[in-house]
Amino acid sequence: MNKNKALDIINYLDNLYPNYSNFLNYNNNFELLIAVILSAQTTDNKVNQVTEVLFKKYKNAKELSNSDYNDVLEIIKPLGLSKTKAKNIIETSKILHQKYQDVIPNNLLELEMLPGVGRKTANVVLALGFNIPSMPVDTHVKRLAIRLGFAKANDSLIRVEENLKKYIPRDLWIKAHHLLILYGRNVCKAINPKCAECHLIKMCEAYKNEFK
DSSP: OOHHHHHHHHHHHHHHSTTOOOSSOOSSHHHHHHHHHHTTTSOHHHHHHHHHHHHHHOOSHHHHHTSOHHHHHHHHTTSTTHHHHHHHHHHHHHHHHHHHTTOOOOSHHHHHTSTTOOHHHHHHIIIIIHOOOOOOOOHHHHHHHHHTTSSOTTOOHHHHHHHHHHHSOGGGHHHHHHHHHHHHHHTSOSSSOOGGGOTTGGGOHHIIIIIO
16 A cells, blocks of 8 residues: 555546535534444444434433433333443443533544544544544444555554644644545445455455455
């Protein structure tokens, strides 16, 4: 991988998806944080359906911190890991209300200390909530990073993140994250990737070594 190749990849994806938008529905940073916590191991569409109900009933950290666990669980039940997620979003809301006066922290360390918030979730909040250049790495981003040669198959998520940030210009990190997710969902899928439709084949290490 080199910076010119990385830029060619991002420019191609940018032309392919010129009008991309955020995948989750939210109106403020509190809703964004809760939605991203809920998005683990489920689809964005399901999260959006659930949060439409959740945020009508609990409009801020204070209200969600005082919520009934069973009520929250019933609302988010369609999502995977609903019991753990219900506990996490209530506990996170309590910390946000009591420690941060309902203000979402804008640094990685403090975000990662909140229940249910890992590095990817924290990076998403920094990127979308605060427009701080960040590179969230989910399963789609990691898969494409490995297949396109940004990282190796046994690299940790942090190493993948570091490599992407090394080769992609800082001002494109947030956009690149969205574009890689879209391409991973639509073309470069985990199972049966659509290699015949892929215009990045010449740059694809996986195609050379696995799929060809």
